[in-house]
Amino acid sequence: MSAREVKVYSTPTCPWCRKVKQFFEDNGIEYKDFNVAEDSAAREEMINKCKQLAVPTICIDGEVIVGFNEAQLKEKLGL
Amino acid sequence: MRELIIIGGGPAGMTAAVYTARKRIDALLLSKDIGGQVLTTTGVENYMGYQYIEGFELMQKFEEQVKLFPLEKKIGQGVAGLSQLDAGFEVTIDNGESHQAKAVIVATGKRPRPLNVPGEEQLRGRGVTYCAICDGPLFTGQKVAVIGGGNSALEAADDMVKIAQYVYLVSLTPFTGDRILIDKVRDASNLTAFLEHEVVAIEGESRVEAIAIRDLKSGEENRLQVGGVFIEIGLIPNSELASGIARLNELGEIEVNYANETGIPGLFAAGDVTNVLEKQIVVAAGEGAKASLQAHKYIQRL
Numbered sequence: 001m002s003a004r005e006v007k008v009y010s011t012p013t014c015p016w017c018r019k020v021k022q023f024f025e026d027n028g029i030e031y032k033d034f035n036v037a038e039d040s041a042a043r044e045e046m047i048n049k050c051k052q053l054a055v056p057t058i059c060i061d062g063e064v065i066v067g068f069n070e071a072q073l074k075e076k077l078g079l
Numbered sequence: 080m081r082e083l084i085i086i087g088g089g090p091a092g093m094t095a096a097v098y099t100a101r102k103r104i105d106a107l108l109l110s111k112d113i114g115g116q117v118l119t120t121t122g123v124e125n126y127m128g129y130q131y132i133e134g135f136e137l138m139q140k141f142e143e144q145v146k147l148f149p150l151e152k153k154i155g156q157g158v159a160g161l162s163q164l165d166a167g168f169e170v171t172i173d174n175g176e177s178h179q180a181k182a183v184i185v186a187t188g189k190r191p192r193p194l195n196v197p198g199e200e201q202l203r204g205r206g207v208t209y210c211a212i213c214d215g216p217l218f219t220g221q222k223v224a225v226i227g228g229g230n231s232a233l234e235a236a237d238d239m240v241k242i243a244q245y246v247y248l249v250s251l252t253p254f255t256g257d258r259i260l261i262d263k264v265r266d267a268s269n270l271t272a273f274l275e276h277e278v279v280a281i282e283g284e285s286r287v288e289a290i291a292i293r294d295l296k297s298g299e300e301n302r303l304q305v306g307g308v309f310i311e312i313g314l315i316p317n318s319e320l321a322s323g324i325a326r327l328n329e330l331g332e333i334e335v336n337y338a339n340e341t342g343i344p345g346l347f348a349a350g351d352v353t354n355v356l357e358k359q360i361v362v363a364a365g366e367g368a369k370a371s372l373q374a375h376k377y378i379q380r381l
Contacts, residue, residue, distance in 0.1 A: 014213035015118040015135045037216030053286060054204040055213050066204055068112065070155030
């Protein structure tokens with residue numbers, strides 16, 4: 001599971017971002033968190049690579065999921 | 080066939096779940112998510128027992144309490160359909176599974192109301208947002224539009240004047256929010272309000288570039304260049320699954336009586352999805368408790 005690259009683009013005020021990160025922690029999934037409120041390079045990456053302007057945007061091995069969708073996350077992670 | 084299915088994981092659904100589990104009813108809790116609308120509420124100061132608690136934390140506490148009981152749950156799948164059987168109900172969820180029970184409590188809450196204008200759906204997540212506290216910081220230094228004239232719109236505008244370059248506030252009506260918020264917004268030097276204006280379209284290719292608005296009095300149209308559109312025009316009930324079975328009022332809410340009965344034997348509803356007078360966390364929780372106790376009595380009588 002840890003071989004996957006999991007990125008979370010988030011803002012500190014966003015409750016769904018907390019939900020996503022909590023979900024990864026509860027399931028032992030390693031992830032990299034990017035605070036796009038401050039990190040403008042990460043924000044550009046989210047906009048240009050993921051074509052998203054909303055948080056949380058989650059990128060699992062290049063596949064993009066927007067929002068906290070537990071069923072979709074479980075499916076992508078094989079949980 | 081189970082005894083009861085509770086649909087919804089907000090304050091009404093989770094309270095109903097706890098009451099139900101304590102009665103040892105054979106029940107299933109189905110919900111797309113846990114916490115519902117409360118998750119995006121920053122601070123709660125009127126839920127008794129807590130002088131101040133973040134909406135997120137309060138819902139974590141609700142969830143912890145639900146987990147204390149051996150109640151079956153399926154979280155993460157939306158509910159696709161509800162139908163009546165000879166002696167109960169069938170609930171279908173997004174992955175195609177169906178579940179049957181003698182009684183159902185619908186506690187599905189509300190969701191943000193869309194504007195229903197061209198461009199809105201295509202540009203959702205590409206500059207169109209319904210969650211100002213989530214996505215606000217993405218528009219630092221940009222021009223944005225906030226749509227609406229009530230408290231949510233005014234709060235979003237007040238947040239955005241601090242981080243955006245310029246804020247346009249567009250409302251169909253004069254402001255309807257609290258005086259204190261109206262004054263704050265009026266005092267902001269980087270905000271222009273367009274009252275009694277409607278949004279005609281949201282424009283842009285891969286990202287929001289502008290909105291077109293129309294003055295309701297003169298009919299004059301105007302184009303505002305913005306990178307973000309915050310839609311804060313109220314909420315609509317998630318009552319679609321009950322339409323065609325239960326009676327809905329003119330707002331689309333499920334009509335229930337004081338006992339949370341819909342008029343269809345075995346079908347109960349609770350919280351913001353219903354015609355209950357006030358949409359408050361404490362009210363929704365109370366309604367969830369009432370609906371669970373009524374459902375228990377109904378099951379006992381069968």
